Amino acid sequence: MNNYTAPLRDIRFALHDVLGAEALFASLPGGDVANRELIDAVLEEGAKFTEQVLAPLNQSGDREGCTFDKDSGEVRTPAGFKAAFAHYVDGGWAGLTAPEAYGGQHLPETLGAALKEMIDAANLGWGNYPLLSHGATEALKHHGEEWQREVFLRPIVEGRWTGTMCLTEPHCGSDLGLLKTRAVPRDDGTHAIEGTKIFITAGEHDLTDNIVHLVLARLPDAPPGTKGISLFIVPKFKVARDGAVGERNAVRCGSIEHKMGIHGSSTCVMHFDGAAGYLIGQPNRGLAAMFTMMNTARLAVGIQGLGLIDRALQNAVAYARDRLQGRSLGGAKQPDKPADPLIVHADIRRMLLTCKAFAEGGRALALHAASLVDVIERSTDAERKKHADELLSFLTPIVKACLTEWSIEATYHALQCFGGHGYIAEWGMEQLARDARITTIYEGTTGIQALDLLGRKTIQTQGVGLKHFLGMIVEFCTQETMNAELAEFVAPLAKAAQDWQQLTLEIGRRTMGDAEEVGAAAVDYLFYSGYVTLAFWWAKSVAAADRSNASAAFRQAKRDTARFYFQRILPRTLSHAAAIRSGPATLLAIDEEAFVGG
Numbered sequence: 001m002n003n004y005t006a007p008l009r010d011i012r013f014a015l016h017d018v019l020g021a022e023a024l025f026a027s028l029p030g031g032d033v034a035n036r037e038l039i040d041a042v043l044e045e046g047a048k049f050t051e052q053v054l055a056p057l058n059q060s061g062d063r064e065g066c067t068f069d070k071d072s073g074e075v076r077t078p079a080g081f082k083a084a085f086a087h088y089v090d091g092g093w094a095g096l097t098a099p100e101a102y103g104g105q106h107l108p109e110t111l112g113a114a115l116k117e118m119i120d121a122a123n124l125g126w127g128n129y130p131l132l133s134h135g136a137t138e139a140l141k142h143h144g145e146e147w148q149r150e151v152f153l154r155p156i157v158e159g160r161w162t163g164t165m166c167l168t169e170p171h172c173g174s175d176l177g178l179l180k181t182r183a184v185p186r187d188d189g190t191h192a193i194e195g196t197k198i199f200i201t202a203g204e205h206d207l208t209d210n211i212v213h214l215v216l217a218r219l220p221d222a223p224p225g226t227k228g229i230s231l232f233i234v235p236k237f238k239v240a241r242d243g244a245v246g247e248r249n250a251v252r253c254g255s256i257e258h259k260m261g262i263h264g265s266s267t268c269v270m271h272f273d274g275a276a277g278y279l280i281g282q283p284n285r286g287l288a289a290m291f292t293m294m295n296t297a298r299l300a301v302g303i304q305g306l307g308l309i310d311r312a313l314q315n316a317v318a319y320a321r322d323r324l325q326g327r328s329l330g331g332a333k334q335p336d337k338p339a340d341p342l343i344v345h346a347d348i349r350r351m352l353l354t355c356k357a358f359a360e361g362g363r364a365l366a367l368h369a370a371s372l373v374d375v376i377e378r379s380t381d382a383e384r385k386k387h388a389d390e391l392l393s394f395l396t397p398i399v400k401a402c403l404t405e406w407s408i409e410a411t412y413h414a415l416q417c418f419g420g421h422g423y424i425a426e427w428g429m430e431q432l433a434r435d436a437r438i439t440t441i442y443e444g445t446t447g448i449q450a451l452d453l454l455g456r457k458t459i460q461t462q463g464v465g466l467k468h469f470l471g472m473i474v475e476f477c478t479q480e481t482m483n484a485e486l487a488e489f490v491a492p493l494a495k496a497a498q499d500w501q502q503l504t505l506e507i508g509r510r511t512m513g514d515a516e517e518v519g520a521a522a523v524d525y526l527f528y529s530g531y532v533t534l535a536f537w538w539a540k541s542v543a544a545a546d547r548s549n550a551s552a553a554f555r556q557a558k559r560d561t562a563r564f565y566f567q568r569i570l571p572r573t574l575s576h577a578a579a580i581r582s583g584p585a586t587l588l589a590i591d592e593e594a595f596v597g598g
Contacts, residue, residue, distance in 0.1 A: 002428025394465020
């Protein structure tokens with residue numbers, strides 16, 4: 001009973017009116033093919049695929065889950081998943097943004113991100129299979145040898161094979177310096193890969209004939225820590241340098257995890273028992289290639305959060321408009337009925353508006369980040385590429401962590417709107433809440449994203465990415481300073497930008513005296529940054545709506561939602577600032593034994 005309709009009107013608004021996607025693409029080599037007509041056609045077809053093929057499998061896939069055969073080590077995906085993947089491949093979606101040289105269509109990543117939102121909202125479990133292929137594509141594209149791209153990238157782009165990212169080990173999660181998997185050189189130019197990886201999404205499945213694992217491992221003479229990690233291509237079935245597929249490789253799924261959510265996605269324990277693998281790039285330089293995959297995946301997971309927010313909102317609004325419960329405190333809104341619909345109540349509106357603010361503001365944020373990828377990939381202007389890269393580096397942890405954390409808040413708000421019906425499986429809301437929970441964990445937890453944002457992307461770079469984003473805010477506020485219609489947004493946005501800059505400088509000074517300040521401030525700084533960032537996109541959205549050809553109702557809804565955001569959500573920055581300024585003392589003073597009580 002949980003439905004999904006692709007939000008085409010708002011996706012088009014974000015792309016065309018807020019971001020000016022057509023003009024952006026036209027300014028980049030090879031991007032002019034993606035004109036408005038093509039963009040809208042792709043969105044229309046993507047909506048049909050996600051609504052008609054993927055969405056109907058979401059609840060059934062959750063109930064059935066994946067099945068593991070311990071004798072063969074094979075995994076069967078839920079009923080309908082394999083046919084849906086074939087439909088995906090036949091529609092050309094697998095190669096939408098991939099290079100033409102390897103069978104792709106080379107359309108902008110921004111358009112791919114819009115499609116991805118629809119896929120993840122329709123069926124997050126299914127969407128994990130192509131997600132990892134996209135990461136493998138980027139790693140091979142940027143770090144592989146030409147023969148590796150021909151042999152391994154082309155089948156992934158064509159959808160005949162899928163890819164994985166094999167990083168985590170039983171004793172080693174985010175601290176990759178502890179990694180133990182070994183890679184021993186062989187006389188034939190391959191390496192024997194030995195070790196066990198866990199939490200491997202799509203590590204084994206029945207959707208394609210072959211699976212290309214990208215595996216982090218250590219060479220025998222590798223230095224300790226992260227400086228001694230290399231990356232290897234390890235296919236499920238052996239592949240020769242000429243592309244010939246041979247016998248089964250010595251890589252096997254040992255089990256699949258029994259998870260809280262995303263039951264349709266296979267999460268595997270993978271055993272590499274001397275499996276033949278090819279080195280990607282230079283020895284002991286695997287982290288560079290890994291971060292290419294990881295950063296791609298982090299943006300992708302942020303978009304997963306966005307998709308879940310929007311689907312939760314859609315179903316909560318439909319229920320709140322239909323369910324009769326109580327009377328409005330201001331007097332009966334539908335006196336001819338025994339009760340008013342839920343949507344008249346202020347607290348229901350608070351929850352729905354929170355979801356709407358996160359969904360629509362988050363969409364602009366995510367698509368803007370994707371547009372920076374297009375600039376980096378396509379522009380021939382070195383300074384423009386550098387600026388985009390620095391800005392994207394800064395925004396990536398915000399997109400990943402904030403959109404996923406907001407998805408947890410939004411799915412729980414939406415579930416709450418259903419009351420007891422939200423807690424039972426029939427309505428599908430508890431599945432959205434369960435599925436959302438993993439998004440703040442995989443591809444780097446919220447804490448890791450926060451440390452990355454504050455430590456690496458702000459303090460270590462002297463705030464270069466922050467300066468770029470603050471520059472966007474200042475430029476916007478200067479342009480709109482005389483616009484009386486935007487005054488209620490421009491003034492508080494300008495003040496928030498100044499406070500953000502000041503707070504960052506304060507943290508920088510405090511860390512010079514105590515390194516613990518970074519860890520103590522990081523998560524609060526992340527959320528502070530996310531809320532100010534979203535305020536910018538809401539102010540910009542109101543301005544874009546006012547200048548658009550959208551209906552008066554659409555324009556007013558943008559303004560009303562922005563007003564709600566600025567007055568009810570943006571003030572959360574005050575509590576985050578207070579927490580930051582309290583320092584690390586309250587976190588570190590208590591003895592670890594005191595946590596157990598007694």
